[in-house]
Each structure stands twice: as C-alpha cells, then as structure tokens.
Amino acid sequence: MTTERVAIVTGAARGIGAATAERLGRDGFAVGVLDLDESACEEVAGRVRDAGGRALGVGVDVTSAAQVEAGVARVAAELGPPVVLVNNAGIIRDNLLFKMTEEDWDAVMGVHLKGAFLMTRACQAFMTKERYGRVVNLSSSSAQGNRGQANYAAAKAGLQGFTKTLAIELGKFGVTANAVAPGFVQSDMTRATAERMKVSFEDFVAHSAAQIPVGRIGQPEDIAATIAFLVSEEAGFVSGQVVYVAGGPLD
Structure with missing residues (x-):
C-alpha cells in the first residue's frame, strides 16, 4: 500500500472483528x-497502536443512524x-422457528442488515469522493440454512444480496464489495451455539472439526487474512463475490 488508508471495522471489540482490526x-x-x-474498542485500538499503527476506538450502535x-x-x-x-457486527438469537419471537427476529435483522446498510451508506460518501473503496460484509455458511437460525440464516443470506448490489452500484466509483462467509470459527458466538445445543464446547469443536476437510476449526485470524486480501x-x-472460508468446499 503506497499511502496509509483508513479502515473501519464494526463488531471489532472481540473475535473476528478484533483480529481483523489488528x-x-x-x-x-x-x-x-x-x-x-x-x-473494549479502545483495548483493541491500543494493541494496534502498540504495534506501531494508528487506531481509534469508538462506541457505536450500528442500528442507530445517528x-x-x-x-x-x-x-x-x-x-x-x-x-x-x-461490516462484521453481528449477534445471534437462536431458536427453533415456533419458539422464535419477533424480538429475536428484529434484533438479528437490525444488527446484521440495517447495521450494514447504515454503515455502508455513511462510508460510501467518502469512498465515492475519493473514487476508491473496499467494502467487505461478513456473511456465514449459515446463509445456506441452519437449524435453529432462521433469523441469522436469513440475515446472512440477505447480506450476500446486499453485497452484490453494492458491487453493481459502486463499481464505477472504484469501489469493490465482497462478502466473506466463515464456516465454524472459534468465537463467543460458537460457544453460545454449543450452550444452546447443551453440549460442551470441547465436544462441539471436536465434532465440528471431524466434519471439516482440513481437519480443524477456523480461527479469527483465518478470516482476517481473507478480509485483508479483499x-x-x-x-x-474482485467484486460482488461471496468467499466461503470454511476449511472445505461449500456451494
């Protein structure tokens, strides 16, 4: 990179977001x-600064336009x-459809879809002015459907359509848009999923790793590396693509 550019990472206080920021x-x-x-943002920003970079921690609710x-x-x-x-900010409110509340649905849609919309709308003004930009949205292998995640799966699938539309609309301004769809990654979210399924996280990891061709689960740094390229x-x-980072082939 010939000149220092400024990046924003949402949901960056921990997990994939923190690894990406660093x-x-x-x-x-x-x-x-x-x-x-x-x-918590400042803790991550501090690690970036300690490594010689520039960083700023900012508390933001991505569902709030203001x-x-x-x-x-x-x-x-x-x-x-x-x-x-x-656009990495995300939450889960897992439940089977007949148990899922409107609040469960709205909260997940708000953070994933509305949040990505509001953040991209705010940042695209700078990108189009500079005639350069990169947008990466975090989707998930759950976009293909996952038991107990009707809200999350729908939101992550929606982000793929959002990504492709951004690529079409913003390409002429030198802006690319892509989505990264992780498979099983060690994180607070996957720990919460194990709790919902009433299994130990260690057993959950072992079972999941056995199903993955590369024989291990993903780490936040694996996803950060793909984002770094995009x-x-x-x-x-490279624009309008959905890259599954899952240790094996996914459609």
Whole structure:
C-alpha cells in the first residue's frame, strides 16, 4: 500500500472483528475500531497502536443512524476519510422457528442488515469522493440454512444480496464489495451455539472439526487474512463475490 488508508471495522471489540482490526493495522491501515462498548474498542485500538499503527476506538450502535453518522464522522475527523469498511457486527438469537419471537427476529435483522446498510451508506460518501473503496460484509455458511437460525440464516443470506448490489452500484466509483462467509470459527458466538445445543464446547469443536476437510476449526485470524486480501489494492478486480472460508468446499 503506497499511502496509509483508513479502515473501519464494526463488531471489532472481540473475535473476528478484533483480529481483523489488528491485521489491518499491521498491513498499514489506520483503523477505526467500532463496537457497542467504547472501552473494549479502545483495548483493541491500543494493541494496534502498540504495534506501531494508528487506531481509534469508538462506541457505536450500528442500528442507530445517528450513532453511525457520528461515529463515522469522528473516524474521518481523527484518522482521515474511511475508504475501507468491514461490516462484521453481528449477534445471534437462536431458536427453533415456533419458539422464535419477533424480538429475536428484529434484533438479528437490525444488527446484521440495517447495521450494514447504515454503515455502508455513511462510508460510501467518502469512498465515492475519493473514487476508491473496499467494502467487505461478513456473511456465514449459515446463509445456506441452519437449524435453529432462521433469523441469522436469513440475515446472512440477505447480506450476500446486499453485497452484490453494492458491487453493481459502486463499481464505477472504484469501489469493490465482497462478502466473506466463515464456516465454524472459534468465537463467543460458537460457544453460545454449543450452550444452546447443551453440549460442551470441547465436544462441539471436536465434532465440528471431524466434519471439516482440513481437519480443524477456523480461527479469527483465518478470516482476517481473507478480509485483508479483499481490502487490498491488489484485489481491485474482485467484486460482488461471496468467499466461503470454511476449511472445505461449500456451494
């Protein structure tokens, strides 16, 4: 990268988001670390700074248009125009369909879909002005359907359609949009899934690894590495794609 560019990563206080923020910091990006808890964001931003990068932690609820606009404006003012956006913020409210509440449905749709919409709308103004941009949305292998995750699966599938539309609309401005769809990755979310299924996380990991061709589960750094490529200058001819990072083939 010839000049320092500014990236924003949402849901970056832990897990895949934190790993991505730290990876992009090492790759030479200034990083806006966004999540609900600003103090937790600052911990991640501090690690980026300790490694020699520039970073800022900002507390933002991605379902709030006002908070999104204010957070993006703060990143722009303190770090520079954000031309890379990783929409990673996500939650789960798993349940079988007949037990799922409206609140379960709305909360998941709000964070994943509305959040990605609001963040991208706010950042695209900087990208189109700079005539350069990279958007990466976090989908999931659950987009293909997963028992107990009607809300999450629908949201993650929706992000794939959102991604392809962004690629069509923003391509002429030098902006690419892609989605990364992780398989089983060790995280707080997968621990919560194990709890819902009433199995130990160790047994859940062992069973899952046995089904994965590479013989192990994913780590947040595996996903961060793929994101790092997609936001690089070298990935300028890759757009509108869904990349499954799952240790084996998925349709």
